Amino acid sequence: MKPMSRRALLGGVAATTLALAACGNGVGSEGAAKLDARVDAALNYLDVNFPGTRDLQQKSVGMLVMPLITEAGFGFGGSYGRGALRVNGITVDYYSAAQASFGLQVGAQQYAHVLYFMTEEALAEFRASSGWAAGADVEYAVNDRGANLSAETTTALSPVIAVVFGQAGLLAGASVEGTKYSRIIP
Template sequence: MSQLTRRAFTLSALAAVPAVAACSGNGYGNNGAATIDARVDATLAQMYSDYPQTRDLAAKSAGMLVMPLLTEAGLGLGGGYGRGALRVGGATVDYYSATRASAGLQIGAQQYAHVLFFMTEDALQDFRINDGWAAAADADIVFNNLGENLRAETTTSMAPVVAVIFAQAGLRVGATIEGLKYSRIIP
């Protein structure tokens, strides 16, 4: 193995350590549906309290995927993990994990909550049928950053999927290529 290859391997291994360590406390290893549901309830209560306009999105949506805590970390290579529940009509119908992978110039760790509002029945059915659905260009994102108001405009509410991201903590900077994959789980 050449010196450069050893360095690349060592840096990759070191980048994986914080990503794996960061996953503790976000539902990984807690195999209870009751734990996930309690976290989903708390996340929705916080979102509705902090951003009352999201109640309108919830009322108009066919379903919501609530991810109470997604933890990401990276140093060159990065990853993230979280667990949540799909709610239809206010009731949990399935449980999902979210896995994120990224590569590029990056350093740091962050945690945040996010809710996907499925604004059409077709979007909800497509998500439920296609295990491994990944966030793509058909999802509009509403992002709360540094105390600014969270808002969803009329064009946002007409999108098939609206993602609301809030409750950020930590700092992760860099330019990366990344993807987010949702998979159905049995807690």
């Protein structure tokens, strides 16, 4: 069997990402008002189902709320979604999130996530970048006790905390690591 070239791999990843971007995930054409309504609904869901996130929200200097991420894969995979950056409860920018992957994966899922920026420096770095990629510097607050969300002391001191929630589908393991966020105009 002939090994896959780097060009073929990148072409497959790009095609998968474009296909996901073209999927109607309910956000695209309705503009900013529709996106803000979805962000409000996602934050309300967190408040009701994970009351521990209220403390994160109050302590954060900004939040990137991605109310719907669609992820699919069959060998090549990717995810795409749109959301809003809120500072002091007000939307200041809109962002897209895209991720590409390759490996043993089959299925699709949808989920939501929020990035809590806990320091002014982390928020400023995110806003100044032309495309910010989530990496190892993002800490996760995990849902380990039913409806209670835990953020340990070390997590609470991290510059960026991620909360992934609302997973539905047949592809296991949602993560924001390796996701690239880019500013958009809805």
